[in-house]
Amino acid sequence: MTRMTVIRRADVVTDPIVVGDVETLVADPSAGAVVSFSGDVRDHDHGRTVATLTYEAHPTATAITTEVANEVAARHDVVAIAVIHRVGPISIGESALVVAVSSAHRKEAFAACADLVDTIKERLPVWKHQVFTDGTDEWVNCA
Amino acid sequence: MTRMTVIRRADVVTDPIVVGDVETLVADPSAGAVVSFSGDVRDHDHGRTVATLTYEAHPTATAITTEVANEVAARHDVVAIAVIHRVGPISIGESALVVAVSSAHRKEAFAACADLVDTIKERLPVWKHQVFTDGTDEWVNCA
Amino acid sequence: MTHAQPVEVHLFAAARAAAGVERMQCPPGPLGNVLNHLAGHAPALAEVLPRCSYLIDGIAARNSDSEIPVPPGGRLDVLPPFAGG
Amino acid sequence: MTHAQPVEVHLFAAARAAAGVERMQCPPGPLGNVLNHLAGHAPALAEVLPRCSYLIDGIAARNSDSEIPVPPGGRLDVLPPFAGG
Numbered sequence: 434m435t436r437m438t439v440i441r442r443a444d445v446v447t448d449p450i451v452v453g454d455v456e457t458l459v460a461d462p463s464a465g466a467v468v469s470f471s472g473d474v475r476d477h478d479h480g481r482t483v484a485t486l487t488y489e490a491h492p493t494a495t496a497i498t499t500e501v502a503n504e505v506a507a508r509h510d511v512v513a514i515a516v517i518h519r520v521g522p523i524s525i526g527e528s529a530l531v532v533a534v535s536s537a538h539r540k541e542a543f544a545a546c547a548d549l550v551d552t553i554k555e556r557l558p559v560w561k562h563q564v565f566t567d568g569t570d571e572w573v574n575c576a
Numbered sequence: 577m578t579r580m581t582v583i584r585r586a587d588v589v590t591d592p593i594v595v596g597d598v599e600t601l602v603a604d605p606s607a608g609a610v611v612s613f614s615g616d617v618r619d620h621d622h623g624r625t626v627a628t629l630t631y632e633a634h635p636t637a638t639a640i641t642t643e644v645a646n647e648v649a650a651r652h653d654v655v656a657i658a659v660i661h662r663v664g665p666i667s668i669g670e671s672a673l674v675v676a677v678s679s680a681h682r683k684e685a686f687a688a689c690a691d692l693v694d695t696i697k698e699r700l701p702v703w704k705h706q707v708f709t710d711g712t713d714e715w716v717n718c719a
Numbered sequence: 720m721t722h723a724q725p726v727e728v729h730l731f732a733a734a735r736a737a738a739g740v741e742r743m744q745c746p747p748g749p750l751g752n753v754l755n756h757l758a759g760h761a762p763a764l765a766e767v768l769p770r771c772s773y774l775i776d777g778i779a780a781r782n783s784d785s786e787i788p789v790p791p792g793g794r795l796d797v798l799p800p801f802a803g804g
Numbered sequence: 805m806t807h808a809q810p811v812e813v814h815l816f817a818a819a820r821a822a823a824g825v826e827r828m829q830c831p832p833g834p835l836g837n838v839l840n841h842l843a844g845h846a847p848a849l850a851e852v853l854p855r856c857s858y859l860i861d862g863i864a865a866r867n868s869d870s871e872i873p874v875p876p877g878g879r880l881d882v883l884p885p886f887a888g889g
Binding site for chain 3: 493529530553556562575
Binding site: 702704 | 817818883885
């Protein structure tokens with residue numbers, strides 16, 4: 434790795450995440466590319482209208498966020514990384530997961546950002562509970 | 577294509593671009609993923625320190641931005657797209673090109689975003705003039 | 720056999736919903752036995768467990784690790800499939 | 805041959821910098837001839853042209869399209885390699 438990638442932020446929060454702020458966290462005069470991902474709450478899931486959505490996190494979630502961020506940073510030549518997952522009740526259109534990566538050139542930023550999102554989704558012990566307008570509810574991935 | 581992709585914005589501007597605003601442009605209740613790219617002005621190029629940077633655009637640049645946005649939209653199953661290129665003088669750290677794509681799932685948003693950035697860079701008739709702190713200057717890709 | 724100290728079981732998300740409680744106690748032993756015991760607690764839980772993964776005193780384990788001991792006074796976290804982001 | 809209406813040449817970015825002007829006129833004819841004429845204008849421009857692409861009345865053309873006519877009164881845009889984003 435030509436430079437040590439800096440983990441500017443790896444966190445689990447309950448407050449709304451502002452994507453622009455996460456991007457600013459990774460900005461760097463040496464980085465020509467910033468790629469970001471925002472996983473937003475959708476109003477539909479498998480044809481049912483979502484009324485409310487709540488994320489629950491295991492106590493180790495924050496530590497694992499940092500662990501994954503470091504792992505992904507080690508396998509990409511990027512300048513800085515930030516990843517924040519939000520838990521608790523989240524409204525439609527708000528961000529549940531935001532990842533931002535900066536790098537000298539765009540190829541690495543795209544690759545590292547996608548890798549980090551995939552790995553977080555695979556490893557982060559959080560669960561998504563959806564209540565639908567018809568009164569039914571569901572733990573995602575667990576119906 | 578399951579739905580018509582909406583080009584929320586395809587433009588060439590001179591004012592600073594706020595990445596968050598471009599992302600908001602593509603937000604949609606049906607879109608669970610928003611991926612964005614920002615091409616920022618770096619302080620170094622091939623070892624020389626950049627003092628100022630200016631982009632020049634051919635008069636057809638705006639029309640070509642729209643043309644490319646529509647082409648890319650047609651080859652990806654995404655919800656909405658926005659692409660803005662800035663011309664004129666731009667300071668270090670500011671965005672020269674911002675692309676945002678929203679889609680139901682992240683895979684398409686990542687693919688379409690990368691495709692749009694690549695195609696814009698290939699097709700958009702704009703030129704980058706860098707003046708270095710040592711007083712030398714350079715038209716990028718044309719030295 | 721004197722009464723061995725029980726295992727503290729922490730149930731999350733769908734597992735908690737299925738069991739109707741977030742904390743339980745059960746006898747220590749190999750993971751397989753412990754899970755059978757939990758499955759007996761509620762049919763809904765028996766349905767969820769096959770999709771769960773576990774932490775035994777913080778160390779990840781899966782259903783297939785049936786021989787791994789869950790010690791007396793140990794902690795077992797029952798983790799339904801993750802659904803982040 | 806009566807004096808045919810000249811071609812309006814629009815030079816951009818590095819091409820303008822090399823030519824020292826942004827607008828020029830030159831005799832109409834096949835693209836190859838027109839480019840030779842432009843190359844003769846300034847050595848720096850001769851150096852840049854091989855990397856350029858062109859618009860002939862708005863239609864894209866390349867150095868290799870040497871036979872394509874640049875008509876009298878037509879417009880030729882000289883476009884150095886793009887460097888967006």
